[in-house]
Amino acid sequence: MSTSMAFLICTEAGPIENHSLLLVESIRKFGGTFKDVPIYSFEVRDTPKISENTLNTFKNLNVTHIRKFLNQKYSYFPFANQPCLGAWAEENIDADVLVLLDSDKVFFNEPQEFLLSSKEDIGVRPVYIKNVGSEGEGDPNDEYWQQIYEIIGVKNNMYVTSTIDKKKIRAYWNGGMVAVQRSLGFFSKWKNDLEKVMEKELQPRETGIFYVSQTVMAATICAMTENVKTFSPQYNYPISLHHKLSESEQIGNFDNLVSFHYTNSNKFRDKGLDKSLERLKTIDKSSARYQWLMEYFAKHTTNI
Numbered sequence: 423m424s425t426s427m428a429f430l431i432c433t434e435a436g437p438i439e440n441h442s443l444l445l446v447e448s449i450r451k452f453g454g455t456f457k458d459v460p461i462y463s464f465e466v467r468d469t470p471k472i473s474e475n476t477l478n479t480f481k482n483l484n485v486t487h488i489r490k491f492l493n494q495k496y497s498y499f500p501f502a503n504q505p506c507l508g509a510w511a512e513e514n515i516d517a518d519v520l521v522l523l524d525s526d527k528v529f530f531n532e533p534q535e536f537l538l539s540s541k542e543d544i545g546v547r548p549v550y551i552k553n554v555g556s557e558g559e560g561d562p563n564d565e566y567w568q569q570i571y572e573i574i575g576v577k578n579n580m581y582v583t584s585t586i587d588k589k590k591i592r593a594y595w596n597g598g599m600v601a602v603q604r605s606l607g608f609f610s611k612w613k614n615d616l617e618k619v620m621e622k623e624l625q626p627r628e629t630g631i632f633y634v635s636q637t638v639m640a641a642t643i644c645a646m647t648e649n650v651k652t653f654s655p656q657y658n659y660p661i662s663l664h665h666k667l668s669e670s671e672q673i674g675n676f677d678n679l680v681s682f683h684y685t686n687s688n689k690f691r692d693k694g695l696d697k698s699l700e701r702l703k704t705i706d707k708s709s710a711r712y713q714w715l716m717e718y719f720a721k722h723t724t725n726i
Contacts (some may be wrong), residue, residue, distance in 0.1 A: 425537055426515035427456070431525050432503045433463045433487070435470040440726050441525035443476060444718065446483050451714070454532030456675050460508060462515065464507040467500070478646040496499035496620060501564045504589035505616055508609025512564075519603060522596030526685040527658070530676050530711040536601045543644055544608060545601035545651040547658045548582040548594065554626035555584065566626050567592050570626060570637060573622065574615045576644045582695045585655070586666050593644050597636040599658045601651075612642045656680040671721060674704055676711035695719070696724045 429449065433442040442463060451693060463480060465472060468491050480487050485499050491497075492506040493590055504522055511520055512600050524691050538545055555631060556564040558581075570576075580593035602608045616638045625631050659673055660666075661682040695718040699712075701703065706712065719726070 425519055425538060426517045427459050427519045427521060428515050429440055429459055430507060430511050430520055430522045431461065431463050431485050431635065432466065432467060432507060433472055434465060434500075434580075435472050435475070435527060437726075438525050438555075439472050439476045440722075441526045443479055443722075444708050444726055445525050445527050445529070446480070446485055446525065446557070446624045447718065448527075448529040450557075452530050452532075456524050456532055458484070458598075460517070463490070464503070465489040466503045467497045468494075468505050474629075474689070475645075490654065491533075493556070495617065497622075499631060499635070501597075501632075502616060502620075504635065505613035505639070507608055508602075509613045511567055512604055515604075520604050520609070522597075522600045522609075524683070527598070527681050527683050528715065529681045531656075531678075533680050535651070535656065535680075538601055538603055538651060541649055542651040543606050543647040543649040545653055546595035546643070548585050548651050548686045549591075549601060549636075550585050550663055551587045551659050552589040552591050554629055555589065555594045557589060557591055563626060564592075566624065567588060567637070567641070569624050570586050570619055570641045571644075573624075574641045574645050576641050578644060578648065580644050580648065582652075585710070586660065586663055592640075594637065594640045595643065596658060596683075597639050599653070599681070600639070606646065608642065608646060611646060614707050615642045615645075623630070637649070642697045654680070658683050661702075662698065664704075672704060675706040675709045676715070677706075679711070698704050 431442055463485050492510050493503050496502040497563050508522055519538055554563055556567045579588050582593050583590050616635055626633055657680045659679055659682040661684050
């Protein structure tokens with residue numbers, strides 16, 4: 423029996439529109455057997471409407487765009503968008519696997535690992551660096567994690583290793599690429615858990631509200647399942663932190679990459695993705711994927 427799938431993205435007026443368009447173009451171009459998977463784009467806050475050009479391009483690329491104010495309670499907090507749209511998708515989109523994607527990604531190959539087996543409830547990548555994560559008892563950040571664990575009902579002690587600084591920390595995954603068995607009801611629980619934590623005004627000490635949704639996501643996963651699939655390093659590759667990876671872990675050719683993530687560094691982002699990529703000396707600029715990306719930038723004058 424084949425597994426049906428749908429991709430979920432959030433698109434709002436401004437730079438995110440350009441991110442979403444590049445993401446969708448890359449999926450349709452390089453997605454292989456996944457290139458025609460249904461893509462749903464959401465505007466979930468009462469913000470200015472996205473442009474007619476974006477809507478027309480979505481239509482041409484067979485993207486369903488939904489403007490529905492699902493994030494009203496915490497509309498000041500954009501990271502609440504993800505569980506809100508995911509919870510709606512669980513109820514309204516008929517697919518076995520829902521894949522939530524941040525818009526700031528480019529796909530270069532078929533994401534076969536999104537096809538979760540019957541023994542895999544969720545697929546994710548660990549966070550890049552420890553940051554607000556906790557190495558356990560005695561860690562300055564651990565009080566926050568223990569508090570959200572108590573609210574959410576986490577009983578197990580799952581750990582992961584952050585991909586760049588190699589810290590063994592309480593399970594903490596990147597929220598920008600999450601594949602979920604829809605039947606699990608994960609997004610609805612994440613949304614409810616986030617509301618509980620927000621009502622308690624719990625936040626990491628150093629960063630405030632910024633990482634609350636992602637940390638709650640990790641705790642929700644721990645409360646629901648141990649059947650977590652860790653995607654390979656070729657997924658959600660941190661291109662703007664490329665220089666911080668060991669030489670053996672650095673990707674040298676985009677043709678061998680499934681996807682990369684690019685706005686996780688202000689310095690990298692502010693230069694523009696095209697200019698930042700040109701400065702990466704260890705990347706093979708003759709590769710077909712690299713050339714396609716540069717041609718995309720040349721054709722589209724909007725900044726990414």
